[in-house]
Each structure stands twice: as structure tokens, then as C-alpha cells.
Amino acid sequence: MPVEERRELVLDAAVAAFAEGGYAGTTTDQVARRAGVSQPYVVRMFGTKQALFLAAHARVMGRITDEFAAAAVPGAGEENLRRIGGAYARLISDRDVLRVMQHGFTLGADPELGPAMRESLLGIVRQIRELSGADIERTRDFLAQGMLINTLVALQLAEYSADDPEAEALCTLVLEPKGLLGNRLLGQVDER
Template sequence: MLDAAVACFARKGYYGTTTGEIAERAEISQPYVYRLFASKEALFAGAILHVSELISDALTGAEAGADEAGPHRQPEAVMRAIRSAYSTLIEDRDVMRFLMQASCAADEPLVAEALRTCYARQVELVSELLNHDDAAVRHWFGAGMLENVTLTLGLADVDEPWARTLSGQRSRSDGGSFAHRESP
């Protein structure tokens, strides 16, 4: 049901999505939605926490893979592993768009609370993964937000200098492509 909510909210946002649309996508009745969640706002907040868990699971799994390098692993290797895991996660456009939509609905009290909880969890996790290096944590979040925007705008398909600057890709005339995008 939360996956259905994420998909619906991703497309039309908090304000444009009805619980009826979510119920239809989840193949349940609308009254059952309200048995699970007291309000649409509570459902949206639940979807935020669901996506937060998806992010945490992806990053933790990536970090475990970087751990295979042993106790001498380099912070750069962990950064690359968790950036790659996040990039893979947001290839699901519903997840990526939902994250963008969630920020737009932060005027709603439960939504704002869920977003703060989500960010707190992610900052704590990323901080732990990056050995509590505050500058690296800020860089990771900034790069992730920029990646969300570049994907939303489809900048991988825009062969203009400004788009290449934001997306980190080379010019097509230089053999660049989305697949060769530099990791932020």
C-alpha cells in the first residue's frame, strides 16, 4: 500500500493526489486506506518514512559491500559505494519524484515532522558511514539533491554546457553520455 502511495504522490504531489487514486492503485477500498491511516496527511508521512527505510537499506547494503575491503577501506570507497547505491535507488523515478514532492508538502505538520525524522535518520547514517566527517556529509547530501534535480530535468539528454556542468557529463561530441557521468 505504501508503494502505491509513493507512486501516486510522486506523479501528482500531496495536494493533487486523492486517497481514492491510491486505494485503486493498491487494489484496496478507500475506507480501508482510512483504517490504516487516519488521514491523507498521515498516509503521506507514512510514505516518507517508508522511502526513508528504502534509502537506509540501500546505503547500509552498499556500505557492507565497501566493508569487504577490510579495516583499511578508504572513505572515498565508502562515498562511491553509497553514491552508487543512492543513484541506483533513484533510478526508480517514483522514488526520486516522491522525494521532490515531499519537500513541496512540508507546510503540512505531519509531513514536516516525517521529513525531519527522515533527514535525521539519513544524516545520522551517512555521518556514521563517513566517519562523522561533517563536510563529507554535507557534500553527500548536496550532491544527492543535485542528482535529484538533474534526473528530474532529464539533463542527461541535454547537450548544453550548463546541463553538462550540473550533470557532470562530457559533451556528446567528446564521447560523453549519461553512462559516463562523473560522480558528484
């Protein structure tokens, strides 16, 4: 197998492993086993677990920004918020994307990983503003609603909400296509 294909295989395995165990709970050996290569090979390829995580996180964030760019239509302005929201909803149906992104964002205080994690979030902010023309307040609201959706999806709250009226109401409001917050995330609510 060519080196670049093997690198992609290792990165796929790293995304899956870090999604499951987070940064602290994942070893390069676990990634190697998932990829079907040796642990020393992973270390030779990436250097450190930290570098491997950065590469896995960058892959996930790159997938997000690529999907946002593909969803947007030049000159569509705030209509692109709806398009970006739809692309994001499809992306986070892959729980590995959601989990790796969130694991990364918990590392903001880490002196080595924090700068890259902060920059990845700010890259999303800049892209949303550029694609939609939204001001910083509208971008904040869009992201805040997205983060609530992230939390509900990560907690699998919808799957466990049948016995709790508040959980069911929240999930319906946020996650259902006609839910007010879900529609705001998709840019479909007239704020007047």
C-alpha cells in the same frame, strides 16, 4: 489476501500515486483505485491522507537507508561514500523513489508533516556520517552533490540537453561516470 499483504499493496500504490501527484495533488481515492481497493478501506487502514503519505515516505526513506547500510563495508571509512553513492544512483533510477523523497522534503513548513520530513533527512545525515566517518562538512558536500543529481534527474535534463550546450555540459559533468561532480558524489576525487 492477508491484511499485511494488502497493506503492502496499498503502500506500493501510494508511493506510485504520490510520486506522480505529490502530496497536495493526490487523493486517497486515487491510491485506492491504483491498489484495487475501496477508498474507505484505505482510510480504515491508514486513517488519513497525511498518515498514508507519512507511511509512503517512510517506505521510500527506509529503502534508501537499507540500501546504504547494505552497500557499506564495516571499517571502510570514506570508501563507503563511494559505495553509498553507487547505491543511491541505482535507487534513484526508480523515479518514484526520487519523487516521493523530494515531495516530502518540500513539506518542511507543514506543521504536521514537517517534523517527520526533517527527521528523515537528518537520519540520512547521521547514517552517512556513521557509515563513512565523514565530518559534517564532507557530509554536506556529499549531500549537496546528491541534491544536484536529484534535480537534474527529476528535471530529466539529460533527456532534453542535446539542444542546449550548457545543459549538455552540466549533465556530462554531473551524471556521466567520469564526470568530476559524479565522481565526487561517489567519493572518487582526491580533494588535495
